[in-house]
Amino acid sequence: MSKKLLLSCLAAVLVFTAACSKDNKNNGSEASSSAVSSSPTASESAPASEPASEAPKDKVTFSYFLGVANAPDVNTNETTIGKVLEDQTGVNFKIEHLVGDLKAKIGTMIASNDYPDVINPDAGIDQLLDAGAFIDLTDMIEKYPNIKRVYGPYLSQMKAADGKIYFIPFSNVVGGYTADPNINQGAFWIQRRVLKEAGYPKIKTLEEYMNLIEEFVAKHKDENLTGLVTLTHDWRFFATSNVPMHLDGYPNDGNVEVDMSTFEAKTYYTTDSTKNWLQKLNDFNAKGLFDKASFVDNYDQYLAKLSSKKVVGFFDYGWQTGNARNLLTDAARQDPTQDDFVYQPMPLTWDGSKDQLQDPPGFVKNRGIGISVSAKDPERIMEYWDNLLKEENQVLRSWGIKGETYEVDDKGRFLRTAEQIAKIDEPFNLKFGFRYYAWDWPQYGTNSTLADGNALAPGYQPEVFQMSLTDADKMILEKYGVKTYAELFADPDERVWFPAWGIPKAQGSPEQIWETTKDEITKKFYPKLVLAKPADFDKVWDEYLTAFGKIDTAGYEKWYTEQIKAAIEAAK
Template sequence: MKNKNILSTIFGCIACATIINAQGEYQITPKPTEVTILAIQNGKVFDENWSVFQEAFKDTNIKLKGVGSKNQTDEIQAFNLAVASGDLPDIISLAYPDKLEDLGMQGGMIPLNELIDKHAPNIKAFFDKYPRYKKDAVAADGNIYFIPDYYDWYAMKAAQGLYIRKDWLNKLNLPVPNTMEEYYNTLKAFKTQDPNGNGLADEVPYFERSSEFAEKELLGLFGAEIGFYVDGDTVKFGPTQPRFKEAMKEIIKWYKEGLIDQEIFTRGFQSRDYMLRNNLGGSTFDWFSSTTSYNNDADLKAKVKDFEFVAIAPPLYQGKRYAPDARTTYLGGWGITATAKDPVAIIKYFDYWFSEKGYEISNWGIEGDTFKRDKDGNKYFTDKVMKANNKTPLQVLRDEGVQFRIGGAQDYQYEKAWGDPQASEWMEWYTKEGFIVDPMPTLKYTVEESKKIQKIKTQLDMTVKEMCQKWILGAEDFDATYDQFIKRLNNLGLDEAVKINQQAYDRFMKS
């Protein structure tokens, strides 16, 4: 089969184990067996009627039954209520594995290590093939309490990229900026040379739709960090480092000169749509697939002649390019609670999703319905997915249960198949060229460490965000207040937080 990603190679190796175990089938229990699950993803409550999970039931005889109210869309609130009541389902799926691990270390989730060794050959083979993925599953006490929902991290790390208005560059006879100085000069030209041609100085050279990440991405283009990160094997806190000071001074200057949206922290999530549809925005750092889609928006193209929004390489700064937002290796996962009646059947069900069939339906849905194969065996999505009325392909797939959070492996080819080809090309370019700044691994804490780090980190994050915004907006003088800011961080327990994170990182690397 052509164009397989790196993950798919493992399934040929483990298929034999699956066939031997199931004697040609995936059946786990002789009779239909109901297993309860608490799972909410992006406000969407698990639905046992989704075709993907109906197919899994048909294969395994394990039927998942969602618990809790269909109106309860906050997964943390639902999780906390279940824990407080003591009435836990058999399986919990959560975006926050630290909570599952904390619950596990307190006896609420069962360790999966021995169950995997004895009853999950597919998961075991997957972990043997990808030790980094196994590290992500191991808690601070050495036990595995959940199976992560893995991104296809080895095939695709890029998540977001730097975009710029190519039609504005063309109108002003400007080249694509290469260095940070050139990027700054381009933003100045966007501000002063009326590229939208309306005779008004209303252009917004750089804008962001996420106030949550605005500082991170602006500073990150300079290689600065706003939180904990790893330099070599040493954990550091970005705001205390020289690069942060360099970058912040530049961003303050850019904002003062009107090169950054003056409402960047308040405009809201719809700012990208507003800036582009009104021909006001010049550049942003945002998700590849959704941002690229504006180039194919008929209404926008009719309104803004020659509109073209293209991804460019991050500006070269002190000899390197930085794309400050990347995919992590996983996001959440699921585990088995201590009250589950048949953990062996459940771990076998978890293992199903790492089989060739489970891997396929979790990423593509049902063959003949949501996807088909071409003459070379390559999968592609059907018109039901690609040409749905008033729904994006991803929305159609989600309505079938595709990519709902389970412990499993994502196939990047699925995303490539429904996404914009140009977006995929740019994502692969960012990954291949090494622009991506890998985030620090998701660290695992002991119960005691977790209590300390959560309290300190919350206060550190709030303080950094508060001061970053004050400095950028000009409400506080950076040079006059920076030393006091560092003192404040230290008083909040920065040294202890660095120490805890260093211990957790060292433990992670040895796991």
């Protein structure tokens, strides 16, 4: 199911870029490290943020494996942010991003018993925990005041079944909770030109959405358009399989929908909702409107198609598609006529009732970054993380450098000028380091608030959000009677257990085995169901139900219901 938050995202995920998109990256500009020390930040009024013991003078490079493919490999000291942090600590990280299959990559590490110094394995974290690949951080955390300050309220939730802490998550909220004005979570995306040509209709159902796409493609046959694509590569398969849950009016709790009255957890893989979703894709495929390659394309190929201007619509999470959408919004900022190809997020359900596509506040406990048993100097890595968690460095990694990437007005509010916003694009985010430090490190969670009241994430600061909007953005928001993209979507209901997919499961447990088997079944049958002749769909669906009926779904639902209710009791 959904991996990086979300939250996030993920999260992804701290900024709203010059193109009104913030997924998995921040905004910034080129600046010298000397400017940082003189930049006033929220740290002056922050809670105690004592420095860790002084780092050794010699420089050292640690290896860091990141189990996602969201940026080129890099030495952090080749970025502006990373160089500042190296000057402070003497530490550089050589980041290697995932290429190929995640489980295979991690399996190779385990077989050789030779690991990078630091690992953020994303969906592969259970493999590494089971192999004993991470060191215990429990006692070490006590030595580092900033880590303890930032993660103190969450330490009990970070413990494994044996009472030890093996990794540090990313979604912890520090200070107040700041809502996201943009869409970083789930949405049904559609090219703006489709809405413009149709007179900006307020579509609320999947039926209306797919009809709109079908009509547009029929009117533009000479453009060789693809009506709809879905993402199925590796662990990202959830971008296709999660859709029925959202159409039912639920947020991304993973494999279950939780009834808000009884708090019973139920899976949805064999429901009419899932059947109807797959049948809609089957119908689109029969009409030549669905991209068959959706079931074989890797993540990079998927992103390339989204940025090609040929794909009319898709469902996915903002944090997962930001790299592609940012290219389109950057182009539209340079040439307003290109705004036609920017994707607009829409909140849909089966019947047009209240959606829950936006995540409520939550804490993801089963993803994070850990220090491996092969690490050369764990204490020095912890010192780097502790230094990174000083509030002035959280400002650096999210806002950048005063006078270069942000300003402070006479009321102490952080903002960005039009010039600063204009120069912030994809290449800039890479060079400055905002992309590399937006997620995947011990950090203030994206929705956090700084000690002086400013939002941690620039895109969540109202002044920056409004300044970042182009005339075309403002126009389409006005057409729909809102001032932010989030206002198009319903406010999320409070769910103290959220996200349910973040509740840890022991490797080899019945719940973990159920999920593994479920993945095998859905990845085998979903392509068959979508690509089948329409007359054969029901036959293949029956075969699918037979295969699914062989796993203990009732036991899985019972376990989840117990976990949900326990979380509710603990929150009282």
